[in-house]
Amino acid sequence: MGKLVECVPNFSEGRRPEVIAAIVNEVKKVQGVTLLNVNSDASHNRTVVTFVGDPQAAKLAAFTACAKAAELIDMEQHQGAHPRVGATDVIPFIPVSDISMEECVQLANELGQEIGEKLNIPVYLYEAAAKTPARVKLPDVRKGEYEGLKTAITTPERQPDYGPAHMHPAAGATVVGARQFLIAYNINLSTSDVEIAKKIAASIREAKGGYKYCRAMGVMIEERNMAQVTINMVDYTGTPLHRVFETVKSEAARYGVNIIGSEIVGMVPLQALIDTADFYLRLEGFERKQVLEENLG
Amino acid sequence: MGKLVECVPNFSEGRRPEVIAAIVNEVKKVQGVTLLNVNSDASHNRTVVTFVGDPQAAKLAAFTACAKAAELIDMEQHQGAHPRVGATDVIPFIPVSDISMEECVQLANELGQEIGEKLNIPVYLYEAAAKTPARVKLPDVRKGEYEGLKTAITTPERQPDYGPAHMHPAAGATVVGARQFLIAYNINLSTSDVEIAKKIAASIREAKGGYKYCRAMGVMIEERNMAQVTINMVDYTGTPLHRVFETVKSEAARYGVNIIGSEIVGMVPLQALIDTADFYLRLEGFERKQVLEENLG
Structure with a gap:
């Protein structure tokens, strides 16, 4: 490519x-x-x-x-x-x-x-x-x-x-x-208590001792009566998606709350998705050129 | 694209x-x-x-x-x-x-x-x-x-x-x-007992009541003194990678064994990796065109 x-x-x-x-x-x-x-x-x-x-x-x-x-x-x-x-x-x-x-x-x-x-x-x-x-x-x-x-x-x-x-x-x-690519990433919680989302957001954002490349807020999504952690991932190579997801999952469990879904808003570089699959499948020696579409043109 | x-x-x-x-x-x-x-x-x-x-x-x-x-x-x-x-x-x-x-x-x-x-x-x-x-x-x-x-x-x-x-x-x-794209996929186990790999392989392969689009064998990787489940995923749209990975993890736990890694041998379609990230991040409404590289001329 x-x-x-x-x-x-x-x-x-x-x-x-x-x-x-x-x-x-x-x-x-x-x-x-x-x-x-x-x-x-x-x-x-x-x-x-x-x-x-x-x-x-x-x-x-x-x-x-x-x-x-x-x-x-x-x-x-x-x-x-x-x-x-x-x-x-x-x-x-x-x-x-x-x-x-x-x-x-x-x-x-x-x-x-x-x-x-x-x-x-x-x-x-x-x-x-x-x-x-x-x-x-x-x-x-x-x-x-x-x-x-x-x-x-x-x-x-x-x-x-x-x-x-x-x-x-x-x-x-x-x-x-x-600068690095910014990924707009939201994690939706199984609660309508926005205070829980705010506490979780505080646990992951840099300013409060969380991840270096993570800006986060807790907000209420009224249409779904659902609290959300809304995140700007300002460097996914330093703080990857899966680590934020897993930390939010763990912090939410503290309140008896689950993650019901997450959203990538707008564009995401392919590498961020490869990194996610690599982590969860525990891939050994995976190279980007193994992605078939990377070999075109 | x-x-x-x-x-x-x-x-x-x-x-x-x-x-x-x-x-x-x-x-x-x-x-x-x-x-x-x-x-x-x-x-x-x-x-x-x-x-x-x-x-x-x-x-x-x-x-x-x-x-x-x-x-x-x-x-x-x-x-x-x-x-x-x-x-x-x-x-x-x-x-x-x-x-x-x-x-x-x-x-x-x-x-x-x-x-x-x-x-x-x-x-x-x-x-x-x-x-x-x-x-x-x-x-x-x-x-x-x-x-x-x-x-x-x-x-x-x-x-x-x-x-x-x-x-x-x-x-x-x-x-x-x-036919569908064939993904050659190996899952490495924290054991040198090939019989465990064979039992796990039997649990996931179609012929033994496992997943429809899964061919699997248990083999010994002598160089690493490690048992491996070696798999042909003959239709990743019907039987996705994450499902096989999670089932092998669960069956291995039955023997006190962990997955130490997995390998994709050769090529993999981008969609199989997107599907993996989609599953683990519980993505809502993710579309392939959100992958930045998909928008190139």
Whole structure:
């Protein structure tokens, strides 16, 4: 199947369909890239584009879309509910198959340099690509937003990683980085007591001493009169699905509660399902290329 | 990803590399087909070719390879340890993704008719494509082999499903059909007592009252001083991996024995792994298209 990376650029335009179409078209034009989703939000005035492809094709698509956004979006005119620093606000690369996080960090650096030099837009690297701990989290990098960063960018601690040390007059700044695939995962409980779900969520989430790559909350699903542990698995290679499932099962048993089902919301990388089967069947020496469909094309 | 079928034709030539290469080349030439494996055995004087592709491409590749085999193999000269009735001995179609067994039976009928009419080779349909119960099992269809079938073919009960009611002078007859994907699956036990493995194997195999689509034996793996249940899963959609694994675990516990691991030997369709994850995570409403890699162009 070859190396595959996902890229999810966020653009500061969610209202003008012709502008959104022009940006998305830049992605579509690149061979070796498959567009998966386009999600525009008018109140946020923001569009999230999801595509996958081989690393170089993905980088090219991200660059041309960023160039088009710089041409068509004027941050001086932009208003919206969502925090942002530029026309292309943030571009994360996500490893999908046969590619390491290190390669995605490298890709983020290459793209950052290209955007800085060719488009004259200042670029900040974040998450796995961050060069200092202060720039790992997106909210820290975006502090002050477009308006505040115009002056803050000249201070030493806000100096960009690539490009000029001043904002692009229309496109602002862009944040580029690499992170793991996020799996939205819900576990449904045989109880209508949301307090139990909240206690279980606390037991698995990082903030309360649980799993490092697990964000979790207990919520009530009114339509089913059922409590649910709703989870963001922010790195399934570090904290796998089966471990969270088994821990929730064990913690729920403490309250006499069972798991009645679980839901994967949206996409999941094949590797996360292989890892699950590998664990439960106690597979010895299983290799991904044994999956028949992996040998095509 | 689109409809995908596997095809595993067996040819009665395992000694002359140039003949094998010429036959395999017919498969390689067809667009939309991916060659997965070629396995020749000199003592059997037989070659097994494995390829996958979209249904029409797979049918075309099977036909052209069969035509080439009829051109280059003379059954009057053929000797080998393996039972056979023709130059192209047997052609099974196997559903892999987005295709039903009924569609594979239809494909077998189309190919059988084409081989009968265009190559003048008598064709018998077997397994899921069989038109009578007496022709389901390959050994029944192959009874008497090439030499015996030359006269038996004229009797009403051995009349072919397609093509002439006499053997092709060089290529003999061909058996075409449709069957499920076979998964070779071994479960390793925490004991060196092969009798326990044999008892567990008896509990899961169809012949002894076990699972319908399960063939199993207990064997000793000398290098690891370990007993093993070695299994052919002949229809993982009817008898899934997890059910066999859990039953072996339960039966082994009866003897104070644990499962120390399991092995998938060779290829496995993605769906079998999805089904495993689906079972253990108790997934609700999971669809195959949620697998990220399934959405690629």
